[in-house]
Amino acid sequence: MQTIHTHNQSSATDSCLHSTVAALANNYGLMFVRTPEKVPNNWGSPCLVTRYALPQSQPKAARAVLAYLLTPAGERREAGMTAKIIALTQVAGEPRVDSRQVAEQLGSKHKNTLELIDRYTEKFKGFGLLAFQTQARPGGQHGGGAVRFALLNEDQAFFLLTLSRNTERVVDLKASLILAFREARYGYACQTLEANKKEASQSGSRLARWRYAKPGLQDHVAHLREQLRLPLDLEVAI
Structure with a gap:
């Protein structure tokens, strides 16, 4: 049985393992040991981590989830499949959601979502930098070329949803986005706390600053953890 913990997660290209496990458990009902x-740790000192493993009852369900996540977006729409996990991207330290994911979960074509964003560009800019990117399409897909998409911050994502009718699908997406952005804030706060702790170990003056800043950072992490209502055994000790 293959297992993973937060210090070998880089091999799986996952920079926030606890959030991924939480999303898989909460959104897909997968159980983890x-x-x-x-x-x-990176400096040779011992640190406490949580090792995650799937029990014998879960591989079949996990393979089904993996098959869904590997299914191309177009095929998901044709099959009436909708995703529950929202993967966010960091842009200048701020979590963003890909407009293609929003369109997929709304069950609409991405070009229609982009048309809405372009139509109300100034409104979107009022909620922060409106970031666009392009990505090459796989060869042979829609004639090749590049696809343009937007990376929306939290306010922009929810403004986009106000432009859609409040159907059950839209309500579900709003709930998923709330969880995704909360998880992103929690993960970033944990990383900040750990980075400050490592920096404090390098010199006496930094240690003094750490002792001053530590209570506030810990309170912030605790507040975000309470918002997520994560069980204690889901987290890496800090």
Whole structure:
């Protein structure tokens, strides 16, 4: 049985393992075995992590989830499939959602979503930098070329949803976005706390600043953790 913890997650290209596990458990009902253990950190010192594993009852369900996530977006729409996990992208330290994901979960064509964003560009800019990117299409898909998409911050994403009728699908998407952005804030706060702690170990003056800043950082992490209502055994000890 293959297992993973937060210090070997880089091999799986996952920069926020606890949030991924939370999303898989909450949105797809997957069960994980969580085992605390100590492993060497990047400096050779022991640190406490949580090792995640799938019990024997879960591989079939996990393969079904993986098959869904690997299904091209167009085929998902044709089959009436909708995703529940929202993967966010960091842009200058701010979590953003890909407009293609929003369109997929709304069950609409991405070009229609882009038309809405272009029509109300000034409104979107009022909620922050409106970031667009392009990505090459796989060869042979829609004639090749590049696809243009937007990376929306939290306010922009919810403004986009106000432009759609409040159907059950839209309501579900709003709920998923709230969870995704909360998880992103929690993960970033945990990383900030850990980075400050590592910096404090490098010199006496930094240690003094750490002691001053530590209570506020810990309170912020605790507040975000309460918002997520994550079970304690889901987190890496900090």
